[in-house]
Amino acid sequence: MARTSSTPFVILGILGLSEAKPLSGYDIKQVIDSTISHFWSESYGQIYPMLKQMTGDKLIRARTVKDSGRRKVVYTLMPKGRKSLSAWMEKAPEIGPARDELILKLFFGSQTGAPVLIRHLERHRERFKAVGEQYAAWLKQSEGQSEKLTPYQQMTLRAGVAMSTAFVQWADESVATLQEMENEK
Amino acid sequence: MARTSSTPFVILGILGLSEAKPLSGYDIKQVIDSTISHFWSESYGQIYPMLKQMTGDKLIRARTVKDSGRRKVVYTLMPKGRKSLSAWMEKAPEIGPARDELILKLFFGSQTGAPVLIRHLERHRERFKAVGEQYAAWLKQSEGQSEKLTPYQQMTLRAGVAMSTAFVQWADESVATLQEMENEK
């Protein structure tokens, strides 16, 4: 089963959200990195060839514009692309292959010392905490202002907050347990 | 930077946990699927060639045995392998590229109807709930019995429980919100 790539649909989805403003490959990459980077990523090596292919397939349309002097190729959704996006949206989302190195190392914990694991846990804890707080701040800000966040996007932010809160709590407990183990040793 | 694979270390880690009992490639795959499958996976296509390579590198030793009539090749850790595992354990675990199709589709939610999203959410909710309960049961069972779960492994189970609980809660809230949106429409 040829695990079909989501890349084209991410592109279609972003062009769909943008709507009014056609985006270049560079723009699309910027949007991905600045908005969905915590649950999705794409590289230029994926984006540019895919844009070419999708243009050939009439899913999107390419136009060359001069945005304040600088020349670039921008893309807009075509009817076929909108249909394709729609169909993909309705398909049950796949559960990606889980690969968590932190949990893996914890699982093998008896092969190393508790201090090492504590270090790893605390590092990830900080990371998650920062991300969670960033999401929470973003949410709050968008509630006050008439920012352009759809209710759907707000839900994804809440997911991020919920997950990071749970992670931080679990990490704190685990660090405490590991420290006890060290003391009693 | 050639994103070095974790596969050899997973193999070393499992052989390290087993210790007394040498394992075959088949055994290793069984262990992965039955214990760490929720946060790690490997395919035979990775395992068998890697075992060959690691044997050549003197990280592990291969021996052919006849386990009750059936012939198989089993592997044990060698000193070099133990050192290699140790070094890897101390390296800061990488945060894998996040790829969550469910959240992605939610983010693009305005491109489809709320009912579609509710379907997706509920499906994942069930999945997570089942996994969480399985982990909780496993934990409880191992606490009563003198099962061979290291405290580290218990922590990974608790991580699974915590994450799935948080997910289920968030999913319930999100479904409720979506249903309200549908009613008010």
Added chain:
DNA sequence: TTTGGCATGTAATCCGTTACATGATTAG
């Protein structure tokens, strides 16, 4: 003027899954 960001692309490479291929043994 030179650094940094805008902008577009290609080639090499790797990681990993899937499909294929084969065969022995055991339980029903």
Added chain:
DNA sequence: CTAATCATGTAACGGATTACATGCCAAA
């Protein structure tokens, strides 16, 4: 007897990252 499971591998393929390559424009 035959289906399932044990057991070991290889080949093809595809997805994705990284490194490389190029060049323009604006600001310092």
